[in-house]
Amino acid sequence: MLRIFKYLKWAEWRQILCSLVFIVCQVWLDLKLPDYMNVITRLVQTPGSAMSEIWINGGWMLLCALGSLASAFVVGFLASRVAASFSQRLRSLQFNRVESFSMEEISRFSTASLITRSTNDVTQIQLLVTMGLQVVIRAPIMAVWAIMKISGKGFEWSMATGAAVAILIVIFALVMVFVMPKFRKMQKLIDNVTRVTRENLTGLRVVRAYNAEDFEKEKFETANADLTGTQLFTNRAMAIMMPIVMTIMNGLNLVIYWIGAYLLDAASMADRLTIFSNMVVFSAYAMQVIMSFMMLVMMFIMLPRASVSARRINEVLDTKPAIIEGSTTEGVSGLKGEITFKHVSFKYPDAAEYVLHDINFTVKQGETIAFIGSTGSGKSTLINLVPRFFDATEGEILIDGVNVRDYTLEALYNKIGYVPQKAVLFKGTVSSNVAFGDNGSDGFTEEDVKRAVRIAQSTDFVENMDNTYEADIAQSGANISGGQKQRLAIARAVCRNPEVYIFDDSFSALDYKTDRVLRNVLKKETAGITSMIVAQRIGTIMDADKIIVLDEGNIVGEGTHKDLLRTCAVYKEIATSQLSEEELVS
Secondary structure, eight states, rough: OGGGGGGOHHHHHHHHHHHHHHHHHHHHHHHHHHHHHHHHHHHHSSSTTOOHHHHHHHHHHHHHHHHHHHHHHHHHHHHHHHHHHHHHHHHHHHHHHTTTOOOHHHHHHHHHHHHHHTHHHHHHHHHHHIIIIIIITHHHHHHHHHHHHTTTTOHHHHHHHHHHHHHHHHHHHEEEEEHHHHHHHHHHHHHHHHHHHHHHHHHHHHHHHHHHHHHHHHHHHHHHHHHHHHHHHHHHHHHHHHHHHHHHHHHHHHHHHHOOOOOOOOSSHHHHHHOOOOOOOOHHHHHHHHHHHHHHHHHHHHHHHHHHHHHHHHHHOOOOOOOOOOBBBBOOOOOOEEEEEEEEOOOOTTTTSOOOOOOEEEEEEOOEEEEEESTSHHHHHHHHHHTTTSOEHHHEEEEEEEEGGGHHHHHHTTTTEOOSSSSOOSSEEHHHHHHOOOOOOSSSHHHHHHHHHHHHHOOOOOHTTTTTGOOOOOOOGGGSSSHHHHHHHHHHHHHHHHOOEEESSSTTTTTHHHHHHHHHHHHTTTTEEEEEEEEOHHHHTTSEEEEEETTTTEEEEEEOOOHHHOOHHHHHHHHHHOHHHHHHHH
16 A cells, blocks of 8 residues: 555655644644633633633634634645645556556456556545545544643543543454455456446447347446445445444543542542543543544545555556567668568467467568468467567567567557557547657648548548548547548558558458559559558458468468469468459459
């Protein structure tokens, strides 16, 4: 838990120290009130006392109360500032760390859990800091100072107060023993609710198409009921704390006056005024001690959950990314867009079997290399090794004669125009999606965007949209069709003017005519740029300079379309299932 506070800055520590000064001031003022009450009690009980003295002491009591209120305002203000800036930093640190994660780390945590850790968990820490500065620091100071004030004012009263405190400590300990495991479980259950909700919203069309609303509702209700049951248990356990504290407080007050009655009855007339004054003061101080424990009850409600949240946040921040960047920014002189795989094998983390086995090939600048094979043959995995979404388990991958591990990630990504299997668009405009990211240049001009859109065969539908290139794009591109999304994703890669294109089955949503026209224009307009294409359709890759056929992670064929028809049975089987005899020989 304490490790999370290493992310506080010195400016925030100074504010914490400043708030500590005001907390001490507030406690001192609060504990002065019983002293003035003692004086007023003596004056009231002493014949001949001047009314003005009572008014003067009452005025001092009022000033102490107002001073305590002002100190509380300052402490609350500083606590809120520290908590807000600290939570903002934790969110930023987590976001930046997740940005550096490879697919391995993302899968380990899960998307739903990372969302919860960046939102709900940070909120728990924010609440803890806000209340902690006002309560955790103040309560012990108040309790210790109050005990020092009442020490020596009555053995019997001290014993009664000590017994009340001991009972409270035992009750707190018992509650924490039973409640802490539930708080650990609660954050995981929140992850589960987030996951179920996210899946349902993302797959809403599929849910409705399969009449699975009742199934999804039941799944959500199960996750919701699990979370609700755990929250009810913890809330009920914490709910009993306040009545117990109030009962002990009122009981202690009653015991103090009951003991005081016996002491007054047994005392002489001369000592009764002193005993009565001490009883009033002791009662006030004893209430301050119990009030301190009441404040700690509030913290005990938040502390276990915040402790779990801190551990979960630290797990993210302490995770070292598996992808470590190098220091090289340029390839070998004279090479541009050349990619070489040397004895590359790959298996996913913790997997027993290799997905790729001893992959070897070279593609020169300006060439197009295509990968085809059955589902699960390793096509997408292979090309995902080039931008280092994963690192090869064995062997090496060279771009421009340099191992991809040796490049800085920025330099590596600036060489690549990547179009994923599932087109991803961001909320914004057509222009902001096409001119997305940084390619190491001074930015993209309007002409760059229009050229990329034209090459991607998107000009017609873009210029027919309201506001054309500044037309709104909804989150995930929900307001345009799948084919339009795919073409804009291709336009985004073209706009970068990279050395290498990576198309991961990026033409699947296009009709055959658009597919053919786009590839022809792309080849003509971007001559000299190397292309790596994963495809399911033979028609998309027939004119590639080299086609690699994968089967269960092995290269079983390599060559041009015509060569493979003669030499590779796997390729011929795929081709004959998609094309007619005339198309095969054309």
